[in-house]
Amino acid sequence: MKRLAPYLLLITLSLAAFALGFSSREVVAGRPLTLAPYARLVGKGQGLTPPQLYESHFERIASHYSRRVSGPDLRHAAMEGLVATLGDPHTNYFEPVTAEQFSTTNRGDLVGVGARLGEDPLGAKVASVFEQGPASRAGLKMNDVITAVDGLKVAGMPTTEIVSKIRGEEGTVVRLTIQRPTETEPMTLRIIRAKVEIPSVESKMLPGQVGFLAVTNFAERTPEQFSHHLDSLIQQGAKGLVIDMRENPGGLLEAAADMLGRFASRKTVVTMKFRRGTDIKRTPGGMVVPFPRPVVVLIDGGSASASEIFAGCLRDYGIAKLVGTHSYGKTSVQNVHPIPSDQSSVKVTVAKYFLPSGTNFDRKVDEDGTYLSGGLKPDYLVELPNTGNIVLRDPETDPQLKKALEVVVAQAGG
Amino acid sequence: MRPTEKFLAVSAICGVLLFAAVGGHAVRGMVDLGRWPLVAQGESPVVSDPRMPISTDPGYAKGSEATYFYAVADLLQREYVEPVSVDEKMAVGAVKGMVNSLSDPMCRFFDEETYPSFLARERGDCEGIGVEVTLDYDKEALDKLQHKKQLDPLSLLPRPIVTCVYPGSPAEAAGLRPGDQVTKLNGKFVLTVDDVKQIRKMQEEVTAKRADPAELGVLQNELFKKAKETMSAMRARDLLYRLEKQPVNVEWKRGGQAMTASIKSASVKVKPLEKLSAGTYRLRFVNGAEGALSAEPLPDGAVIDLRNSGHGNFNTMLSCLKLVSPAGKLGDLVSERGKTPLSNGKAGTVTPSHWTLLVDQTTLGAAAVFARTLASLHLATMQGEPAESMDWVEPVDVNGRSGYTLSTGQFEPATLGGSK
Numbered sequence: 001m002k003r004l005a006p007y008l009l010l011i012t013l014s015l016a017a018f019a020l021g022f023s024s025r026e027v028v029a030g031r032p033l034t035l036a037p038y039a040r041l042v043g044k045g046q047g048l049t050p051p052q053l054y055e056s057h058f059e060r061i062a063s064h065y066s067r068r069v070s071g072p073d074l075r076h077a078a079m080e081g082l083v084a085t086l087g088d089p090h091t092n093y094f095e096p097v098t099a100e101q102f103s104t105t106n107r108g109d110l111v112g113v114g115a116r117l118g119e120d121p122l123g124a125k126v127a128s129v130f131e132q133g134p135a136s137r138a139g140l141k142m143n144d145v146i147t148a149v150d151g152l153k154v155a156g157m158p159t160t161e162i163v164s165k166i167r168g169e170e171g172t173v174v175r176l177t178i179q180r181p182t183e184t185e186p187m188t189l190r191i192i193r194a195k196v197e198i199p200s201v202e203s204k205m206l207p208g209q210v211g212f213l214a215v216t217n218f219a220e221r222t223p224e225q226f227s228h229h230l231d232s233l234i235q236q237g238a239k240g241l242v243i244d245m246r247e248n249p250g251g252l253l254e255a256a257a258d259m260l261g262r263f264a265s266r267k268t269v270v271t272m273k274f275r276r277g278t279d280i281k282r283t284p285g286g287m288v289v290p291f292p293r294p295v296v297v298l299i300d301g302g303s304a305s306a307s308e309i310f311a312g313c314l315r316d317y318g319i320a321k322l323v324g325t326h327s328y329g330k331t332s333v334q335n336v337h338p339i340p341s342d343q344s345s346v347k348v349t350v351a352k353y354f355l356p357s358g359t360n361f362d363r364k365v366d367e368d369g370t371y372l373s374g375g376l377k378p379d380y381l382v383e384l385p386n387t388g389n390i391v392l393r394d395p396e397t398d399p400q401l402k403k404a405l406e407v408v409v410a411q412a413g414g
Numbered sequence: 415m416r417p418t419e420k421f422l423a424v425s426a427i428c429g430v431l432l433f434a435a436v437g438g439h440a441v442r443g444m445v446d447l448g449r450w451p452l453v454a455q456g457e458s459p460v461v462s463d464p465r466m467p468i469s470t471d472p473g474y475a476k477g478s479e480a481t482y483f484y485a486v487a488d489l490l491q492r493e494y495v496e497p498v499s500v501d502e503k504m505a506v507g508a509v510k511g512m513v514n515s516l517s518d519p520m521c522r523f524f525d526e527e528t529y530p531s532f533l534a535r536e537r538g539d540c541e542g543i544g545v546e547v548t549l550d551y552d553k554e555a556l557d558k559l560q561h562k563k564q565l566d567p568l569s570l571l572p573r574p575i576v577t578c579v580y581p582g583s584p585a586e587a588a589g590l591r592p593g594d595q596v597t598k599l600n601g602k603f604v605l606t607v608d609d610v611k612q613i614r615k616m617q618e619e620v621t622a623k624r625a626d627p628a629e630l631g632v633l634q635n636e637l638f639k640k641a642k643e644t645m646s647a648m649r650a651r652d653l654l655y656r657l658e659k660q661p662v663n664v665e666w667k668r669g670g671q672a673m674t675a676s677i678k679s680a681s682v683k684v685k686p687l688e689k690l691s692a693g694t695y696r697l698r699f700v701n702g703a704e705g706a707l708s709a710e711p712l713p714d715g716a717v718i719d720l721r722n723s724g725h726g727n728f729n730t731m732l733s734c735l736k737l738v739s740p741a742g743k744l745g746d747l748v749s750e751r752g753k754t755p756l757s758n759g760k761a762g763t764v765t766p767s768h769w770t771l772l773v774d775q776t777t778l779g780a781a782a783v784f785a786r787t788l789a790s791l792h793l794a795t796m797q798g799e800p801a802e803s804m805d806w807v808e809p810v811d812v813n814g815r816s817g818y819t820l821s822t823g824q825f826e827p828a829t830l831g832g833s834k
Contacts, residue, residue, distance in 0.1 A: 018438035021441075022438035028492065034499075037442060040445045050505035051481070051500075053502065054480065055483065059479075061820065064808075064820060065749075074512050075479065078508035079483075082486060082507045082508040083507075084510075085506075158564070158566075337489055339482075339486060349495045350495055
């Protein structure tokens with residue numbers, strides 16, 4: 001018996017090690033252990049395992065459906081469905097083609113003509129033309145409507161589609177047929193595509209000496225541009241500030257923190273809660289230029305991620321009021337993981353943000369993807385009417401900007 | 415024991431333990447993927463149904479799908495911010511993704527909420543106002559979608575069309591008829607592709623300077639008003655299929671005529687075989703149809719009413735078809751993969767004698783296939799013309815709590831003598 005003891009011990013230990021390995025997925029994930037896999041291990045399992053269940057229906061659809069479907073297409077649709085079960089609009093599966101597109105949009109070195117487009121029934125309306133860009137040199141103007149690209153009519157096409165037609169290789173020529181509101185005849189512009197740097201900050205002085213800053217995204221150079229414009233507005237004697245974060249989809253959290261550093265030193269920006277542990281992002285120190293004047297941030301349903309954090313923090317610090325409509329509600333961090341077998345990838349939410357006040361304003365949607373709740377609530381709710389002549393960022397006709405000015409003037413006066 | 419021996423012994427033990435742990439991890443993978451020899455293999459629907467070969471499309475290899483699924487699911491399990499596990503819900507979600515990607519109105523996925531009602535209707539227990547509703551999509555838009563061409567998403571708003579009004583239902587009492595289009599429910603408009611087309615056309619007219627922009631403005635305002643109080647066609651159908659405490663305000667149109675009624679919902683039991691008058695019967699392909707047909711042999715020269723029949727289970731219909739047919743070929747299921755013959759193994763126990771089938775454009779789906787096949791095999795005569803579509807649509811169960819329908823081809827009935 002005594003001779004056997006070490007062997008028994010070894011066998012017990014081995015079994016324990018086997019069990020540890022067997023349940024390692026639950027152990028690593030911090031989930032409760034389940035017995036179902038052990039039941040399957042000894043042949044007492046019931047039904048199909050999830051991968052088997054999926055595969056059986058994949059086979060059924062691939063081989064019985066009345067039309068021919070390609071295996072990879074069906075698989076990618078399945079993976080999108082699988083990922084959608086998490087109910088998180090920011091955890092997505094990208095099939096190989098889109099995975100490539102995803103990485104180019106993130107790189108940001110776009111080749112195009114240098115204009116921002118908006119929707120129009122006849123094609124695409126030019127929302128703004130970037131200074132120094134090829135389109136600006138060729139004479140494209142704001143509010144021109146692009147009706148054809150290289151002779152191809154684009155009426156009714158989605159704007160993203162039109163944009164991809166206009167983009168192309170550097171140095172090549174694109175012909176845009178445009179309808180200018182002031183002209184009766186359409187005209188054609190020949191524009192040479194070039195690398196375009198998208199300026200993310202624009203500024204101007206509004207009537208009543210109120211400084212206006214529009215931030216369109218949070219890229220690497222945004223904080224530098226922001227500081228430059230802010231300093232110039234302060235030098236011109238701004239009595240208040242309106243920071244426009246509308247339609248700003250976000251970007252680098254680092255950039256938002258640096259920009260907040262102009263207003264508050266070493267303060268919490270967000271608390272990031274990961275699966276294991278938390279991390280706190282703070283504003284940098286020593287960058288504050290005191291600005292004891294009223295600040296208003298404009299937000300809308302297109303303000304997401306970093307722009308919401310920026311707006312929410314300024315409010316939580318007691319520096320700014322928010323005007324507009326509720327923001328998008330993106331309060332999480334994603335990592336992109338490639339799937340090696342076919343170059344597809346999965347963007348997974350790995351952490352959630354909480355504002356200094358402790359709020360999490362996660363967007364909730366129903367199964368059709370329709371908005372239910374979430375986003376920052378503005379202090380002053382102002383909706384944009386869908387009719388009437390509104391020029392965004394024009395203090396006369398933009399009702400949200402109008403309200404923001406009112407708030408700034410009232411606070412500056414009081 | 416010398417130090418080296420001791421070292422070797424400890425290393426050996428550690429090695430064994432490490433091997434056991436790694437082995438455990440690997441075995442778990444095999445168990446989850448269904449590769450472990452003791453795991454129940456279950457019934458692969460393809461193996462159990464030898465009608466068609468497994469897809470030979472490139473990019474597909476037997477067994478690789480489960481592995482791929484596992485890779486993605488396990489990634490979420492490891493990385494997602496909240497604890498999740500590789501479970502059935504994920505597999506069901508994947509199936510839903512596949513079915514929806516077919517962009518085929520005949521292939522519908524039913525989740526835990528809608529599946530019970532679907533199963534009940536397949537059985538013949540119908541809840542709601544007592545109608546079957548199909549979503550009628552713009553053919554051109556659907557074709558674009560299926561071929562992944564650019565399209566305006568608004569052109570995919572379907573029209574909810576009534577395909578069947580159950581006898582004895584509140585809907586029948588209210589005057590609804592097959593073919594009617596539901597336009598408004600409880601004060602909410604069902605926007606369809608027609609509304610969109612109308613406004614697009616006006617836009618073109620205005621652009622071409624043939625119409626007054628003011629007219630477009632009026633139309634746009636109307637659409638904005640409608641869009642504020644709107645309900646998708648899918649939701650409209652769900653509402654009509656539910657037991658509601660309050661009557662539902664239904665507005666519908668027939669031709670250019672608009673009608674409205676407040677309709678209560680109820681549970682209607684659809685009888686598989688109902689005697690309407692001496693020698694005249696109504697047949698519905700719901701649970702028990704096969705049993706009813708063999709229990710009560712229909713008399714010589716029986717008239718079977720298959721009109722107003724936009725609903726029916728294809729498996730039940732096939733059983734009925736086999737019951738009344740001689741042994742031999744019934745027809746072919748024709749799909750893009752080719753023809754698959756459907757045959758009757760042994761002669762059915764019911765012999766139709768001079769049956770007349772009453773059919774018209776409201777004889778749809780399973781009923782249309784049944785009628786045309788019996789006529790083609792000279793087992794009965796049709797009076798009227800059933801709907802054109804011969805699509806074969808099978809119900810598929812996923813896990814008892816969700817399922818889908820799969821269109822598997824067009825049915826071509828065999829002609830008499832053609833099977834020999």
